[in-house]
Amino acid sequence: MSDFHSIAAETGQPHGEPLKVDSSADVAEACRKADAAFDAYRATGREERAAFLERIAEEILAIGDSLIEAAMTESGLPRARLEGERGRTVGQLRLFADVVRKGRWQQLRIDPAMPDRQPLPRPDLRLRMIPVGPVAIFGASNFPLAFSTAGGDTASALAAGCPVVVKGHPAHPITGGLVAQAIASAVAACGLPEGVFQHLSGPSNDLGAALVDDPRIMAVGFTGSRAGGLALIRIAQARDVPIPVYAEMSSINPVLLLPEALKARGEALGAAFVGSLTMGAGQFCTNPGLVLAVEGEGLDAFIAAAAEAVTQAQPQTMLTVGIRDAYARGVATLAACPGVETVARGAEGDRTRGDAVLFQTTGEAFLADSAMGHEVFGAASIVVRCKDEAELARVVAGLEGQLTATLHMDSADAGMAARLLPILERKAGRILANGWPTGVEVCHAMVHGGPFPATSDPRTTSVGSLAIDRFLRPVSYQNIAQDVLPDELRDSAIGDGAPRLIDGTLKLD
């Protein structure tokens, strides 16, 4: 039996005890257990399932500081950030507990029989959402807590009633193992089958490939690179029964500086932009990797202030040496693009630490070279100087799909913003004004998703309560006797607090 080690982000060196590498037999056994647990788990009532999610949150908090310390060592991220991330992780689980309790996710519908309808009677028809089956989740490197073992994908899949098999990210195996133990404790405490949650570990991609290929897995959640996401999608589509892969992959998150805002506060925007760009060493899916504006004094002031801030930026430890290397390659590729000028560079990095970089180019050059639109994961961004609004609109229209699009605007920019909005809606899952894309609120109206390649499925979100819909499918019951119907579809369940669409009219309970 082979083993592997956790790598400390700051040193790039192995640390801690050797860790077990799961085998393909372990994958198959985990999938067997998940499938065997499915019917029992999906039969849990709303209150029971909500209490389970809340128990997971408690168990994670009960790990205490050793969780934060493990995540700090493995990710290189600072304490305050990881404490915040733990709060978000726990908050997500509690949000989904509330969602489960309220029952909207079941989408209950009843079309009563019409025995006297002409020319044919209408049968009694009832609909509910059921979970799709066991789900494979791939944690993200850049959110070792909130987007990993017990992150948003896991929380939403468990909320939907799907057993989860996590392929732990090899960049934080100790952190992932601690969280997996916490979930296992919650499973045991709630008297649920062990197969409701399982965690697989190992450094090789083969493990994840075997997991997605297992016929008992019915959906996949993934956050990571475009190449990684596309590889899993290919496996999922080549199966005898293809399955959906919800992959969040690649986004450069355009920030549009509209003329009046730029005129009023170009300098302040430049400094604030670098704050967003360099946060967490730029390792956010929503990092602002592209700035678009029309030429003018305001833009000059923005660039000057941003350049000053970038120059003063210290290098920061990146998540892994591999990510650091990829960042350096991406920066070199951008720097070599014809028409791209390096405006500023922060203090030099090293093997584990990345330095911030700011580039600029013209709208014309950007339109001529699609390579400038590819994500560079880290604290690099490119400012595109457009000659007028029309060129800026062409640049936006030519972009790939994005997680976010940001507008900095004053009230006098409203007309231009309204003209840009329909273009931006076709490009991004979230459009925000006068802020920075790097904060993702966990709530009901959040969309953390967007057109390809931002994600593989723009019909969904991976953050916020709507994420539960990814793991559900509708089933219709026609003329099924009350004592055979699922509980929540029986007449006696009306009034249980869940909304129902009865003959096309929404009733709150």
Added chain:
Amino acid sequence: MSDFHSIAAETGQPHGEPLKVDSSADVAEACRKADAAFDAYRATGREERAAFLERIAEEILAIGDSLIEAAMTESGLPRARLEGERGRTVGQLRLFADVVRKGRWQQLRIDPAMPDRQPLPRPDLRLRMIPVGPVAIFGASNFPLAFSTAGGDTASALAAGCPVVVKGHPAHPITGGLVAQAIASAVAACGLPEGVFQHLSGPSNDLGAALVDDPRIMAVGFTGSRAGGLALIRIAQARDVPIPVYAEMSSINPVLLLPEALKARGEALGAAFVGSLTMGAGQFCTNPGLVLAVEGEGLDAFIAAAAEAVTQAQPQTMLTVGIRDAYARGVATLAACPGVETVARGAEGDRTRGDAVLFQTTGEAFLADSAMGHEVFGAASIVVRCKDEAELARVVAGLEGQLTATLHMDSADAGMAARLLPILERKAGRILANGWPTGVEVCHAMVHGGPFPATSDPRTTSVGSLAIDRFLRPVSYQNIAQDVLPDELRDSAIGDGAPRLIDGTLKLD
């Protein structure tokens, strides 16, 4: 410029005037116009869009009897069936008009700002569903009206706000052309851009392939064969930007005869079953191609009655000579399976007419040969004699995904039905009792969908109001000023009749 002819189903011979074959240039032009029309069409208000759908219904009725006559000639289906289908087509459009007016499909969500929240303020976040973009629809051969040019896919895509490009089915080009003209009249009467609806014609699959490959198409609706659906899915996935294909492909719709029902009325069930089996020459996606029951006197009576009814069945004109040929091949394949016995055969068919066939086999033989589980499109079915409930459950668990599963049961069968229900839910989109799967009600609680290969996406339905969700995606708006927000997300729109989820609580208007 080449042309092609409509083929009369009854004779298998060309009839009528030569029809224009659209070229790949026509495909590109149609997609360009659809894309150009998208923003204007999606900006239509709920009332305006609903009125447009209702106008389409009126224009279809205004065609009058020539539509029914054309469909009779092209499909070989009888007048009463086609008049009923026209009623359903019109009813679907009106149902979606009602859905559009009520506004639930927009899934409006508002999470108000919390400026004083600690440690960080919450921004104002609002969410709505927007249409995905131009949609390609492939009409079905077996429903020349209700599942074709103005069928459920078209109605739901237009309701969502998506321009539609229909690839007309070459089995009914005159019917499709008449309906396309009716929709075009509605587009013009409502002052909408021509690109909102377009219709392409031709006998070759290349036309459809080019349509799905066009980068401006953002989703595909298809009803047809498994091979056809899989071919379109491959094209859609190989695009630079992959898109969803909602393909309804293949289902044998198991009918489970539970012991008490069989004992009480085996003979009556046998006769009624053949009525469902032979309706429309068996050319329904929900045709009962598989009957499962436990051995016993009741089953013997069922088979005897069904055999008698099949023997008396007259051959019926099938939709096309190609479908007739494929049916003959499928019947021959089933007949040659080891362990399969031909129980009864109807009066012999010919080049255009198919004859009904009833087979039987044992549970053991069925479990040993997956070929018996493949769809034979037409009036053929196979009865599987299981030795006990456990074997019956194994047969069900081994089936591919299905559109429907039917239970014939008495109250004393409730225990067995409850044991089977969780298995059936994992196999089918609709579970019905004491009826036949061939009637598909158009309503809110209908699911006409199911696990692969019944469809390519079990998270959806192609019939009923839930079908609109296939063509929508969520967009989130963060801190966007009221005068820039889409109308329905402004504070001033609250009270417009659409439900909203406000800070997690559903408000009806």
